Amino acid sequence: MTGKILAERYEVQRQLGKQTGRQTLLARDLQTQELVVIKQLFLGGDFEWQDLKLFEREAETLKSLSYPSIPRYLDYLEIDEPDSKGFALVQTYVEGKTLEEHLRSGRTFSESEVKQLAKSLLEILIYLHEEQEQPVIHRDIKPSNILLHSRSAHTVGQVYLVDFGSVQNQAAKFGGTITVVGTYGYMAPEQFGGRSVPASDLYGLGATLIYLVTGLHPTELSQQDLKIQFADRVSHLNPSLIDWLGWMTEPSLEKRLSSAGEAWLSLKNPRPIHKSPMVVQQPPGSDIKLTKNSEFIEIVIPPQGIGFGLIALLSAAVPASIFLLPGVFSAYISTYNSEINHQFMLISGSFFLGAVGVIFLFAIFRKLRLRIDRQQISYSSHLLGLRWNNSKAAPRPDICQLEIEEIKSLMPDKRPELYKVSQMIIQTGHQKYRLGVKQGLSESEIEWLATELSQWLGLKIQRTLTDGKKNKWF
Incomplete structure (x- = not known):
């Protein structure tokens, strides 16, 4: 292959890569003496018309682009030789190593370099997404498609985005057939359904940068609800950069940064990060x-179980029932007035035992569930398959305050520093949801749950000291 002349103009220097039905060559243009890259697609047994469609789209896209960090279109050829038939795309050659090659050789990237690289690639994406008549979506941003030229000890050098073989423009998007392309681990979730938008490229860029800071491909990292879990491996990075990378790789389009311009600005001016004062x-x-x-x-609170109070109540209920219930046996042999008295005793005893039974049933089987989602807050009881609301559900946006109410010590003169946590209160516009000692929670459990709710809701915990006469905020 070396020394072969293609189209009587391009002298092959060496092979750069090869796949089934494709190969990439480094060649010299005999007219300009410049090095060029030639991508070839062969018509053979593995040929599919969809491959040709993507190949021609890549050529047309490169032909329309003019940006220093993107290879420039030079020529498009038909190959008609005895041993091979197909098509060839000629583009400018970029000297340099890919990010993949840098990492495999043991090179590392500082936080400053990661930000430099991110800004350079975002500027390329701003050009592709926002400065074209039809937005151009790369769809396959990954470490092996990013080249670095002239990297020094303090800068990443010139950054190039290459391989537009998976590119999609707005016109192609509505052309009929949808093709799923990309590389697993760097593909945004919506691409698996054949949908690609500018934010899909942001996901690929975010996943690429996560590879740089962790040294692991996204497929080698765990996921939770499709979200890449990487923060525990990069504790040395600034929290704002960790937050930004997580924002770039949000699985949900609605939660992800939506444009390259927005991503560039948010990298330069990070959003505030809510931090809990304690864990x-x-x-x-x-x-x-x-x-x-x-x-x-x-939050699901299990049944409280049978405690000392219920045991004491049961101890009192048994003698009382022995005294009250015998009226049923004497009711038939007594005078009219006695019959009324016995019936009253019977009803009273039955009601008393029934009430005790209900209390025991609740203690043994009733669960409490407090749930807050993006729409509402609800608080309900669950007993043997039955469910009822303890409070009316309220819209989630109405939650305005999270409070821990504390009750003053019963012996303020002897132990003025001693306070007992009474309850946690979630306040909406016209409603309060309470969890506390009445529901069987300990002081430490209330503190733990309040902290978790504070972090999730983004609300500061207010603390109220109650002495039975007035409340004091502190």
């Missing part, structure tokens, strides 16, 4: 179930 772990021995993700937070 509170679930107390040891607590049976409360807490479920929290980006869509909802749910």
Whole structure:
């Protein structure tokens, strides 16, 4: 292959890459003496018309682009030789190494270099997405498609985005057939459904930068609700950069940065990051179930069980029932007045035992569930398959305050520093949702749950000291 002349003009120097039905060559243009890259698509047994469609789209796209960081279109050829038939795209040659090659050779990137690289690539995407008559979506941004030229010890050098073989423009988007293209791990979730938008390229860029800062491909990192979990591996980075990378790779289009311009500005001017002043772990021995993700937070409080108070109540209920219930046996042999008295005793005893039974049933089987999602807050009880609302549901945006109310010590003169947590209150416009000692929560559990809710809601915990006469904010 070396030394072969294509189209009587391009002398092959060496092969740069090869795939089934394709190859990429480095050649010299004999007219200009410049090095060029030739991408070839062969008509063979593995040929598909969709491959030709993408190949021609790449050529047409490069022909319409003019940007220093994108290879320039030079020529388009038909190959008609005895041993090969197909098409060839000729473009300018960019000398340099890909990000993939840099990382495999052991090179690392500082936080400053990562930001330089991000800004350079975002400027390319601003050109592709926002400065064309029809937005051009690359659809395959990954480490092997990004070249660095003249990298020094303090700068990443000139950044190039190459390989537009998966490109999609707005006209092609509505052309009929939808093709799923991209590289697993760097493809935004919507691309698996054949949908690509400018924000899809932002996901690929974010995933690429995550590879740079962790040294691991996104497929090698764990996921939660399709979101790449990488923050625990890059604690040395500025929290604002970690937040930005997470924002770029949000699985949901609605939550992801929507444009390259917006991403560039948010990298330069990071959004505020809410930080909780303390981290509170679930107390040891607590049976409360807490479920929290980006869509909802749910607290399930198990049945309180039979405590000392219920045992004392049962101890009192048994003798009382022995005294009251015998009236049923004497009711038939007594005078009229006695019969009324016995019936009254019977009803009273039955009601008393029934009430005690209900209390025990609630203690053994009733669960409480507080749930807040993006739409509303609800608070309900669940008992043996039955469900009822403890409070009326309220719209999520109405939540305006999170409060821990504390009650003053019963012995203020002897222990004035001693306070007992009474309850946590979630305040909406006209409603309060309360969780506390009445629901069987300990002080440490209330503190833990309040901290979790504070972080999820983005609300500061207000604390109220109550002495039975007035409230004091502090």
